Amino acid sequence: MSVSEPTTLSPIAERAQAPAEVRLPSADHGLxxxxxxxxxxxxxxxLLGRIEEADAEPFRTSPEEVAEKFDGDWKDPARDTLGGVDDSGVLRAWAQVTQPPGDTTxxxxxLEGGVDPQWRGRGIGREVLAWELDRARQVLAATGKDVPGxxxxxxxxxxxSALALLRACGLTPIRYYSDLHRPLETDLPDVPVPAGVQxxxxxxxxxxxxxxxxxxxxxxxxxxxxxxxxxWRSGRSHFAPQWSLVALDEATGEVAGYLLTGRYEQDWEIAGHSSGYVELLGVRPAWRRRGIAPALLAAVMRRLHADGIQYAELGVDTENLSGALGLYTSLxxxxxxxxxLFTIEL
Incomplete structure (x- = not known):
């Protein structure tokens, strides 16, 4: 086959190698x-709070966010979640497999999951991950989408320990992400809004x-x-509309860019400061290289500062070819x- 010829994929049902039955964790663990x-x-x-505290995570998952794990017609909690309960009825381990409905390419x-810190070191995490991998293969096979998996x-x-477990179970690191923050008390960037944009x-x-x-x-x-x-509408329990912006083309009224922000007050005590988290920032291709993204960021920082918020935060794929990391550090x-992100590519 020449390099110009496309690679033909076998059906996802074959590549996923889905087992007929998932491997449930052993009852020998007492759960x-x-x-x-x-x-x-x-x-x-x-349970998530205990796990996040033990793992020194800079965030805490709120009850509203947990409830959202069950939202969405595309989710099947009866088949795609798992909980391990001890004899006293306390939840000690959990897992969930989620397949986003809009995937096309x-x-x-x-996979999400974890084990209560007091119950670690018994092999439960490995067995929970085995269940997740089995269920993920079943879910992917059932999509019938014959594209890469x-x-x-x-x-x-x-x-x-989580990093080592993922590697041991056949997942490989493929992408690296950073959360960044910026204090808002002084020296806010003065970025003009591009001509023709509101x-x-x-x-x-x-x-x-x-x-x-x-x-x-x-x-x-x-x-x-x-x-x-x-x-798109799911996962908005902490959406902050007052800190979210839209860049409009003045001539056409079209959306040229946008910035959506979340307000996660449950994280502020852990961080030692208040913050607004930029969830999404994007500019449509026809309007790029005009300074819309930095103008949106500067505008939201002014809004946050005006509301007494101490930091702006956001996340970035460190290998993003759009230059996002350079933009953020320059500000x-x-x-x-x-x-x-660890993956198995199918």
């Missing part, structure tokens, strides 16, 4: 295994336009897949947290 549901939100929130299954899991750089506050009426703009802006970004209308952002 009873069952699916999770919305009724488990308080216990799962508590790469069909993905993401990916099983992925994120791990923080300081969680050395920056306005986010509004419900423009949200669908922003979704479509996002799908276009991120179409060429590694690891990004289109957002459906439902998936005074510095790294404070790093994570790695």
């Amino acid at each position: 009873t295994w069952r699916p999770l549901s919305v009724a488990d939100v308080p216990d799962l929130t508590s 790469v069909v993905r299954a993401f 990916r099983i992925g899991a994120y791990a923080s750089e300081q969680t050395t 920056i306005v506050g986010w509004s419900e009426e423009r949200d669908e336009e922003v979704r479509l703009a996002h799908n276009e802006a991120f179409a060429s970004h590694w690891g990004s897949e289109p957002q459906t209308a439902e998936s 005074g952002f510095t790294p404070f947290y790093r994570s790695t």
